[in-house]
Amino acid sequence: MRKRIVLFGASGFVGGAVRAALSADHDVIGVVAPRLSTQARDCGALLAEVPDLELPAETATALAGADVVINAAGDPDASSLDEGRLYGANALLPALVLEHARRAGVRRLVHVSSAVVQNDKPLLDDSEEMRGFSPYSFSKILGEQVLRAAGAKDIDVVRYRPPSVHAAGRRVTRMVAKIAKSPLATVAYPGDQPTPQALLPNVASAIACLATTDELPPPVVHHPTEGVTVSSLMIDLGGGRPPRRIPRWMAKRLVAMAKLAGRLHRPTAANARRVELLWLGQEQAESWLSRIGWQPPVDRAGWRALGEGTPGQ
Numbered sequence: 001m002r003k004r005i006v007l008f009g010a011s012g013f014v015g016g017a018v019r020a021a022l023s024a025d026h027d028v029i030g031v032v033a034p035r036l037s038t039q040a041r042d043c044g045a046l047l048a049e050v051p052d053l054e055l056p057a058e059t060a061t062a063l064a065g066a067d068v069v070i071n072a073a074g075d076p077d078a079s080s081l082d083e084g085r086l087y088g089a090n091a092l093l094p095a096l097v098l099e100h101a102r103r104a105g106v107r108r109l110v111h112v113s114s115a116v117v118q119n120d121k122p123l124l125d126d127s128e129e130m131r132g133f134s135p136y137s138f139s140k141i142l143g144e145q146v147l148r149a150a151g152a153k154d155i156d157v158v159r160y161r162p163p164s165v166h167a168a169g170r171r172v173t174r175m176v177a178k179i180a181k182s183p184l185a186t187v188a189y190p191g192d193q194p195t196p197q198a199l200l201p202n203v204a205s206a207i208a209c210l211a212t213t214d215e216l217p218p219p220v221v222h223h224p225t226e227g228v229t230v231s232s233l234m235i236d237l238g239g240g241r242p243p244r245r246i247p248r249w250m251a252k253r254l255v256a257m258a259k260l261a262g263r264l265h266r267p268t269a270a271n272a273r274r275v276e277l278l279w280l281g282q283e284q285a286e287s288w289l290s291r292i293g294w295q296p297p298v299d300r301a302g303w304r305a306l307g308e309g310t311p312g313q
Contacts, residue, residue, distance in 0.1 A: 005028050
C-alpha cells in the first residue's frame with residue numbers, strides 16, 4: 001500500500017539515498033531539519049527543552065496525514081568538537097521530531113541511529129547495552145535514550161543502527177580505499193574476521209523496509225552483516241590488492257595506545273575506532289531484518305565497483 005512518508009534530512013548523505021529508494025512506490029515529502037544546539041546531557045533536561053521548540057510551519061504542515069516519519073538528519077561528524085551542535089542534532093532533534101510526529105497522529109517513526117552506540121562491544125546486536133567513547137557516540141546514545149524515555153505508546157518508534165556506511169565520494173571511503181591501495185594495507189591475523197561495514201544503497205533499502213513493512217519492527221534494529229571481512233574490504237577497495245597480515249597482539253596493542261591517546265585528543269578516538277574495525281573487525285548478531293527475509297540489494301560486486309571508482313595514492 002502506498003504510504004505518505006515525511007523524511008527529515010532528505011538532502012543529506014543517507015536521507016538522499018532513502019528518498020531514492022522510496023519515491024517510486026510511496027509519496028515522500030522531504031523536510032529540512034532545524035539547526036539545534038543544546039547544553040543538556042541527560043534525558044530529563046533534553047525533554048524539558050522540547051515544549052519550547054517548534055518546527056518550521058511547512059514541516060508541521062507536511063506531517064499532517066503522514067503514515068511514517070523517518071529521521072535521517074543529524075550531525076555525522078565523529079571528529080567534531082562542537083558538542084552543543086552534536087547533541088542538538090543527534091539527541092534533541094529526535095525528541096522534537098517524535099513530539100511533533102505524535103501530535104500529527106503518525107503511526108511509525110524510524111530514527112537512524114548508529115552502531116557507534118555499542119562501540120567495541122564484542123557482538124553488535126539489538127540490545128540496550130551501549131558504550132560511549134566520544135562526544136559523537138555519547139550524543140547518538142542520548143538520542144536513543146531520549147526516544148525510549150519519551151514513552152511513546154501511541155506511535156511505533158524504531159531505532160535503526162547502521163555500521164560504517166560507504167559510498168563514492170564519502171571521506172571515510174576515500175580514506176580506506178587510499179590505505180587499501182598503499183603499502184599500509186594491513187589486517188590483524190588471521191584476516192578473515194568480519195567487520196561491520198555497509199554500502200549506502202543497502203542502508204537505504206533497510207530503512208525503506210523498516211518504514212513500509214507491515215510487520216511490527218522491534219524498538220531496536222541493527223543492520224545485518226553484509227559478509228565483509230577485514231581482508232575482503234581491503235581487497236575490494238584496493239583493486240584486488242591483498243593486505244599484509246600483522247600479529248594480532250601487535251594490532252591490539254597499537255589500537256589500545258591509540259584509544260589512550262584519544263582520551264587526551266578527542267578526534268583521535270574516532271580514528272582509533274576506525275583502525276580497530278579495519279584491523280580486528282567485530283561480530284554482528286542476526287538482525288531482525290534478516291529474520292523477516294530482507295536481503296541487501298547490492299552484493300560484493302558493489303564493493304569492487306566502489307574500489308575501482310575511488311582514487312588511490
